[in-house]
Amino acid sequence: MKQRLIAKITTVLQHLPVVRNLARQKFVSQFIIALIKSRNVQFCEVAQHLNDAVKLASNETRIQDFFRETDLNYLVLAQLVLGLLPAQGKLRLCLDRTEWDFGQCQVNILLVTVGQGAFHVPLYWELLDNRSGNSNAADRIALLRVCVQVLGKDRIGLVLGDREFVGHAWFKWLKDNGLPFVMRLPRHHLLTHPSGRRQAITDLGLAVGQTRRFAQCQVDGVWGQVWGQVWVKALTDGDFLFLFGNVGLPYMGQLYAKRWTIEQCFQNLKGRGFNLEASHLRCHLKLRKLVALVSLAYAFCLGVGTVADRKSQPIGRKNHGYRAMSLSRHGLNILRQLSRPGTGAAEKLARMVETVLRWFCWQITRYQFTRKIVG
Structure with missing residues (x-):
């Protein structure tokens, strides 16, 4: 067999x-x-x-x-994995980075997964040469451009990313290209209201479990579009789930929760699956x-x-x-x-x-x- x-x-x-x-x-x-x-x-x-x-x-x-x-041919490889997905319907992209050290060699991978529901597979990735530092806007934009080229803009229903994926140039590129997105922000980022008043989310006075939504707000110099784009939830230990995007505001928390699929993918590529971190390649x-x-x-x-x-x-x-x-x-x-x-x-x-x-x-x-x- x-x-x-x-x-x-x-x-x-x-x-x-x-x-x-x-x-x-x-x-x-x-x-x-x-x-x-x-x-x-x-x-x-x-x-x-x-x-x-x-x-x-x-x-x-x-x-x-x-x-x-x-x-x-990594573009053909991207087409190959798409064969496992339905030929029609919107697809979700999740963006994240994983890293590990082998001796003095630092491996730093920026990767995008694609899928629907719980079915997500790696679509495209690049190895970053920045001493295991965070990606920058140019790295992310270059990666997403390939994904748009392979999928077509019309098939991308949502782009998700964690707290690393922030910044004016990045948000503006997503917005200008008409890509629906939800990104989590670090708690120190400030809200800018239409009046010009700036506010920290720690000043919202939220109890644990409480949420606030802002229909018109600016973050990192980028305004939300139709629905307004900020969703904040107070978590335990003084942390916050602070989301910014251009999708339906009432569902922003539920949509962001779907980002767990890329974490599961990394787990299966590494310790729970193929032990990728054991590679001795430099x-x-x-x-x-x-x-x-x-x-x-x-x-x-x-x-x-x-x-x-x-x-x-x-x-x-x-x-x-x-x-x-x-x-x-x-x-x-x-x-x-x-x-x-x-x-x-x-x-x-x-x-x-x-x-x-x-x-x-x-x-x-x-x-x-x-x-x-x-x-």
Whole structure:
């Protein structure tokens, strides 16, 4: 069954060639399955599961050659992950940054996920070279421009970001480009009322749990549009949920709560999934490729887990009503089970996974060449 999965993934990569060469496409498929089996990005661990017909040293050499010599088309990769999403309807973008240190090497990744509901996959990312500092407006705008290019402005229903993603240039760009957004602000930012009076949110006199909404207010030199754009809620320990955006004011808190999907994505890319932080790579070009392959593996697991939960193997619920495991972890467990020796293609789960991959091929063939990608 492992070889059948590799062949199916290779077929998908032939429809949207992230890499052009067929041998490289087969390698990417093998690497994805090896990642799923090892749950570790270290090359020595992935090599244990890459190709059972050759020596371990040969597998490691092949992996090193790929990361040294092969270029990936990240715009095509973005189109590929979009094949897992419905071809119509608005999509939500979540923007965040993750970082870790390996010795004196500092890894700093700015990443955008895309999806609907709880289904979110990495769309595009860049590695920042600023000593693990925050991103700036130019970094964010460049990243979002690629997302607009891939998706089209009409498909973007909402852009979400945490307290790092603030500033006049950033807010103005989102507003001028007609992108609906909700961003959380640090508590020290001031409100500017239409009269010109400036006010700190700490002066609003809110008790814990209380909220205030401002229909006409300016933050960082940018006015809200139709609905007004500021929503403040007092939290415990003197903190505030301070939101600014250009969406429906009564629902701003509910919309911002959907940002948890990118946190869950990072958790599954790292400690709870593929242990991305264990990478020993220092080169940014190689690290960007590694994030791409891990993202493909994650998207594959999430797609399988979602279909299995709906149709063949529902995830159990705990007493509080939440799932006992995430959708991606569910898919990861299923794929690891299917890639074990002796697993047959006639098993129910195997048929389900092959059905998912066939649908994926149909989806990208039918829908994913409607936009011209340049670059």
